[in-house]
Amino acid sequence: MRFPISDSQPVTADAVSPVPRSSAPREAPPAVTAMVRLIRDTWAKSEPFIPEISQFFYGMLFTLAPATRDFFPINMEVQRGRLVRALVHIVQMVDRPDDLVPFLTQLGRDHRKFGVIPRHYEAVGTALLASLKNHLGPDWTPEVERAWAEAFTIVARAMQEAAAADVNPASWSATVLEHRRLTWDLALVRVQPEFPVPYLPGQYMSVEVPQRPRLWRYLSPANAPREDGGIEFHVRAVDGGWVSRAIVSHTQPGDVWRLGPPLGRLSVDRTDGRDVLMIAGGTGVAPLRAILDDLAQWGENPKVQLFYGGPSREDLYDLDELRALAATNPWLTVTPVVEHGEEAPGCVQGTLAEAVTQQGSWPGHRILVAGSPAMIRATVSRMLVAGSALDQIAYDPFTID
Numbered sequence: 502m503r504f505p506i507s508d509s510q511p512v513t514a515d516a517v518s519p520v521p522r523s524s525a526p527r528e529a530p531p532a533v534t535a536m537v538r539l540i541r542d543t544w545a546k547s548e549p550f551i552p553e554i555s556q557f558f559y560g561m562l563f564t565l566a567p568a569t570r571d572f573f574p575i576n577m578e579v580q581r582g583r584l585v586r587a588l589v590h591i592v593q594m595v596d597r598p599d600d601l602v603p604f605l606t607q608l609g610r611d612h613r614k615f616g617v618i619p620r621h622y623e624a625v626g627t628a629l630l631a632s633l634k635n636h637l638g639p640d641w642t643p644e645v646e647r648a649w650a651e652a653f654t655i656v657a658r659a660m661q662e663a664a665a666a667d668v669n670p671a672s673w674s675a676t677v678l679e680h681r682r683l684t685w686d687l688a689l690v691r692v693q694p695e696f697p698v699p700y701l702p703g704q705y706m707s708v709e710v711p712q713r714p715r716l717w718r719y720l721s722p723a724n725a726p727r728e729d730g731g732i733e734f735h736v737r738a739v740d741g742g743w744v745s746r747a748i749v750s751h752t753q754p755g756d757v758w759r760l761g762p763p764l765g766r767l768s769v770d771r772t773d774g775r776d777v778l779m780i781a782g783g784t785g786v787a788p789l790r791a792i793l794d795d796l797a798q799w800g801e802n803p804k805v806q807l808f809y810g811g812p813s814r815e816d817l818y819d820l821d822e823l824r825a826l827a828a829t830n831p832w833l834t835v836t837p838v839v840e841h842g843e844e845a846p847g848c849v850q851g852t853l854a855e856a857v858t859q860q861g862s863w864p865g866h867r868i869l870v871a872g873s874p875a876m877i878r879a880t881v882s883r884m885l886v887a888g889s890a891l892d893q894i895a896y897d898p899f900t901i902d
Contacts, residue, residue, distance in 0.1 A: 537596045539648040543637060544589055550636050555585050558632040566624035572615045574715040588629055592652045602659060607764045609660030611707060613671035614761045617664070622657040629653065669762060673698050675732070677756040683818050686738040687784070688749040692758055697730035700763035702795040703788045703869070705897065707761035708734075712747035717761065721788035721871075725795035732760075735784045735819070765897040767792070767869050771802055775867045779807040780853055780880055782872025786819050788897075789871055793826060793833065802832045803867075810838035810853040814845045854883035862888030870896040 547554060563570050591608075594601040630649055634641040675692040682688050700706060705721040720734045738749040767788050769777055779789045786809055796802045811817050817837050827833040837848040838856040849856045853876065857863075868889065870877050877896050884894065 533596050536648040536652060537593060539645050540589075540593055540652055543633070543640060543645050543649075544593070546640055547633055547636055551585060554632045554636055557635055558585055558628050561628035561631050562624055565627060566621055569621055569624065572617075572715070574713075585629070585632070588625070588653075591656055592649070595652045595655050601656075603766070605656060605659040606663040607762075609663030610667045610669075610762045611764060612660065613664050613667060614707070614759070616671075619661060622661060626650070626653045626657060667762070669699060670696070671762075673760045675758045675760050677752055677754050677758065678731070680752045680754060682749070683735075684815065686749060687818055688736050688752065690734045690736060690748065690752055692732050692734070692760075694730050694732065694760060697726070698732065698760055698763060700726060701768060702726070702791040703767035703769075704763040704765040705788060706763050708744075709759040709761075710744065710748055710752065711756055711758075712751050713744045716744050718742075718744035718748075719764075721765075721784075721791065723787040723790045723794075725791050725798070735787045737784050767871065767895055767897055769796065769803070769805075769867060769869070771796070771799065773867070774803075775865060776804040777806070778857070778863050778866045778868045779805060780857055780868070780870045780872075781807065781809050782853055782876040782880075783811055783816060785870075785872030785876070786823075787871075789869060790819065790823070792869075793823075796832075797826060797830055802830075805833045807833065807835045808838055808849075808853055808857050809835060810840070810856065812840045814839055814848060817848075852879070854880045858883050858887040862890075863893070864888075864890075866893060868894045870894060 591601070591605070594604075630646065630653070633649065634646070637645070673694045673696060675694040675698075677690060678693050679691040680688060681690075698706065700722060702725040703721075705719050707717040708720050709715070709717050720736065723733045723735050724731075736745055736748045738746040765788070769792055779792075781789050789807065793805070793807070796805070807823065809817055809820060809823060814837075817839070820835070820837055823835045827835045836856070837845075838853050839845045839848045839850060840852055853872075857880065862884070868884070870880050872880075881894055881896065885891065
C-alpha cells in the first residue's frame, strides 16, 4: 500500500476528512475510543523519531514484499517519512467513521493503479508495527500492539473491499494534445484519454507523467465531461514540487500520462433549492470551473456567487474567462479578491476568508471551498467563527502529505 505523494502542502490529521459531515457524527464505541487513545499516546512518543522509524519501515517492507519497491519513486529521499505519517493519520481516524469510511473507499479505489493486492496490505501492517515496536521499547505493551493491529485491520479491510467492488479500470492512459504556458509558473494542459474517464464535475484524479515516473500528483479537471472525453488541467509549479515543475516546464504534446480513478465529492445539486457560494484560491478554481461548465448547460440554476482570490491580480489567471461566463449566465456572479496591490480595479482587497465573511454567514447556501490546504483551513475556520454551519461547507483535501 502506498499513500499518495503530492506537491501540495501537508494536510494535518484534523483536515483529512474529504467533506465536512452533513449530519451529526456517529459516536465511536468506547472500546474504539480507548484504542485510539492508546494509539495517539504512543505515537506522540514516536513522532520525534520519524526518520529512524521510516528507514526501519521501508527496510522491513521491501524485505517482506520486494514487489512493493516498484510502487515508489527511484529516489526514496522524496518519500522520506510521508507514508508512515499518512498511515498514522488514517489509523487515528478509526473513531471517526463518518469521515473515515468515505475517505478509505476512495483511497482503496485509487490504489488499484499500483497493482496492490491483499498480501501487500499485510506487509505494510507488519512493517509499521515492527518499526514502532523497535523504537518504543518497553512502551510497546501487548495492549498497545493490539490497538495498532486492530486499527490497521479496519483501515486495510475497508480499502480492500472498496478496491474489490470497483468495476472501472485501475487507470487510464491519456495523450497530451496541448501544453500552453499561461504565466511563467502556470500551464494549461489538455489531454485525450484512450477511453473516457467517468468523473463528475468537481472531482479530481491522480496523475503520473513520464518525466516523473512513480510520483503521482492530484489534479482537478477544469471542464465538465465532454463527449470526446477531453480533459483540461491547470497546473502551477510550486516550490519543491517535482511533478508540478516538470509538468509546467517540460510537458510536450504527445506525452502519455496515466490517470487514476476520479475522487472527491465537491458537487452542486440543482434540485435541492439552495443557492451556492464558491470560494476558490489560485488553481483551486479548476474544480469549481468544471461545475460551472456543467451548470452552464442548463437553462435554470441556483444563484452562484464565486469569490476568486490570490495574492495579486496576476494570480487570477482565469478571471477573464469567468467574467465572460457570468456575462452570458445571469445566475453567476464573480467577485475577484486580491491580497496585495493598491491598484486592482474591480477587485476586493484582502484575503478570501475576509472577503467572504464580510458578507455574513451565508445561511441557506451550499458552500464549496477549493484551494491550497492552508487556504482551506483559514477560510473554513473563519466561516465557522462567522456563523456558517459545518454542514453547509464542502471541500476536498487533495492529499495526506
